[in-house]
Amino acid sequence: MRIGVASFSHETCTFCPKPTTVEDFEAGGVEYGKEILARSRGIPNYINGFILASEEEENVELVGLLAASRSRGGSSGSWLTEECFDKYSKGIAGELEKNGPIDGVLLALHGAMAAKGYMKPEAEVVRRCREVVGPDVPIMVTLDLHANEDHELTDAADGVFILKTYPHVDSEEIGYIAAKCMIKTIRGDLKPVMSIEKPRIITPSVYQGTGEYPAKEIMERAFRWENTEPDCICVSVAFGFAYADVPDVGATVIAVTDNNKPLADKIVTDVSDYIWSLREPFAGKKLPKTKEGVKEAIKLAKEDKTPVIVADHSDRMGDSTWILKELMDQGASNFCVATISDEKAIKMIQQNAALGETITVKIGGRNGKYAGEPVEITGEVTYLDECQYVLSGPMSHGDTRKLGYTAVLSFGDNNHVILTPTLHQVLDDAIFPAVNLSLDDLEIVAIKSRVHFRAFYNDHAGSIVVIDAPGLGPADLSQHTYENIPKNLYPLE
Numbered sequence: 431m432r433i434g435v436a437s438f439s440h441e442t443c444t445f446c447p448k449p450t451t452v453e454d455f456e457a458g459g460v461e462y463g464k465e466i467l468a469r470s471r472g473i474p475n476y477i478n479g480f481i482l483a484s485e486e487e488e489n490v491e492l493v494g495l496l497a498a499s500r501s502r503g504g505s506s507g508s509w510l511t512e513e514c515f516d517k518y519s520k521g522i523a524g525e526l527e528k529n530g531p532i533d534g535v536l537l538a539l540h541g542a543m544a545a546k547g548y549m550k551p552e553a554e555v556v557r558r559c560r561e562v563v564g565p566d567v568p569i570m571v572t573l574d575l576h577a578n579e580d581h582e583l584t585d586a587a588d589g590v591f592i593l594k595t596y597p598h599v600d601s602e603e604i605g606y607i608a609a610k611c612m613i614k615t616i617r618g619d620l621k622p623v624m625s626i627e628k629p630r631i632i633t634p635s636v637y638q639g640t641g642e643y644p645a646k647e648i649m650e651r652a653f654r655w656e657n658t659e660p661d662c663i664c665v666s667v668a669f670g671f672a673y674a675d676v677p678d679v680g681a682t683v684i685a686v687t688d689n690n691k692p693l694a695d696k697i698v699t700d701v702s703d704y705i706w707s708l709r710e711p712f713a714g715k716k717l718p719k720t721k722e723g724v725k726e727a728i729k730l731a732k733e734d735k736t737p738v739i740v741a742d743h744s745d746r747m748g749d750s751t752w753i754l755k756e757l758m759d760q761g762a763s764n765f766c767v768a769t770i771s772d773e774k775a776i777k778m779i780q781q782n783a784a785l786g787e788t789i790t791v792k793i794g795g796r797n798g799k800y801a802g803e804p805v806e807i808t809g810e811v812t813y814l815d816e817c818q819y820v821l822s823g824p825m826s827h828g829d830t831r832k833l834g835y836t837a838v839l840s841f842g843d844n845n846h847v848i849l850t851p852t853l854h855q856v857l858d859d860a861i862f863p864a865v866n867l868s869l870d871d872l873e874i875v876a877i878k879s880r881v882h883f884r885a886f887y888n889d890h891a892g893s894i895v896v897i898d899a900p901g902l903g904p905a906d907l908s909q910h911t912y913e914n915i916p917k918n919l920y921p922l923e
């Protein structure tokens with residue numbers, strides 16, 4: 431049997447200012463054919479899960495179609511332009527046509543994509559594939575835990591499988607489960623049916639870590655169904671992505687069973703009701719603001735609970751300066767802000783200073799009131815070059831991160847700022863040696879991450895402080911004016 435494999439993925443913060451374009455995806459890298467499989471082999475992602483499942487079976491060939499999942503700047507890009515969405519969704523359909531006949535289609539999507547002209551972009555991708563392969567060829571989808579979906583996707587696809595971990599460390603496993611289900615379906619050994627329910631709750635990403643109450647308990651409920659019902663193939667809970675202003679925003683429960691629709695219905699109702707019962711603790715945690723959070727970080731550093739990882743969870747553009755400024759104002763030492771996105775400042779440094787020279791430059795704070803003011807730094811240029819590194823932690827282990835032209839300014843009492851051209855989320859410690867720094871020399875490290883950093887830093891940090899600085903991804907969702915979401919979502923109304 432021949433199974434087509436494609437990916438098209440973006441987590442879209444629609445409150446960010448700049449649209450996501452074809453150029454952004456092309457800059458990040460778009461692959462076709464065999465290259466898709468070669469690039470994923472050995473990296474714990476969905477597609478490697480497809481590969482592992484297929485290699486355990488006789489006569490299963492994976493056919494790479496199109497992979498567009500790494501746009502420049504990631505989720506700091508707003509709505510995909512219609513041109514961009516059409517190019518890659520039609521591109522996948524076109525590759526399917528070229529590479530036919532195909533017995534099944536596996537799509538690694540995200541679920542929190544927002545595209546101009548298409549309010550349900552993932553469902554549209556599936557429908558475009560369906561037009562090519564017809565009603566009888568199964569199409570199955572893997573999604574991120576931050577997916578915003580509704581029945582349009584489950585109506586269009588034959589199986590939907592969603593990550594159960596945040597930090598996302600089960601991509602390969604979910605890909606494997608989806609591919610096994612696909613192979614058995616093609617062979618006629620099972621007949622997947624799905625049910626879906628939305629519990630009408632919207633939560634900020636920073637509250638959704640599955641290591642903590644109540645997200646942990648919600649996932650345990652899903653696992654319990656999987657472990658006790660033989661007909662149950664997969665129970666998925668997407669917590670949703672609150673920073674996409676789309677009509678299917680918010681949590682979603684999907685159950686896939688083997689031809690047992692009453693069981694699928696029962697599961698989604700049970701899990702959805704359970705989430706609803708936990709809505710208050712889920713949506714209403716408290717986090718320190720900038721001043722208080724930085725004070726706490728400095729205190730922890732003095733107590734030798736180092737490195738203190740400071741998570742600037744709300745910065746969606748990567749250029750926010752609130753925490754950098756507060757660290758300087760409160761006289762912190764041995765700190766690194768990793769990173770501040772500022773292409774203009776990097777260019778300015780490149781034109782006016784060489785490695786080892788001292789320069790005064792204003793950095794960050796370029797994207798409106800939530801980014802804070804630009805901060806003037808006089809520092810030594812201790813790194814100035816293209817930068818890429820290989821991820822070392824549990825998330826995407828072995829995958830390469832290309833940062834582009836990067837600069838490091840070192841100043842004060844062993845303080846550093848890493849400047850990158852676009853938003854960069856630090857997941858582990860691999861960035862530091864790549865720019866000639868060492869985590870061992872740092873007491874406070876401020877990063878732009880919500881939960882993913884915990885996959886590595888829960889074991890490698892002396893302490894962690896999550897700070898609710900101003901930003902486009904706030905803990906208080908009432909900051910944003912939504913135009914497209916339903917009226918009855920907790921806790922907004």
Ligand SMILES: [Zn+2]
Nearest residue numbers: 574575576598
């Ligand atoms: Zn996610």
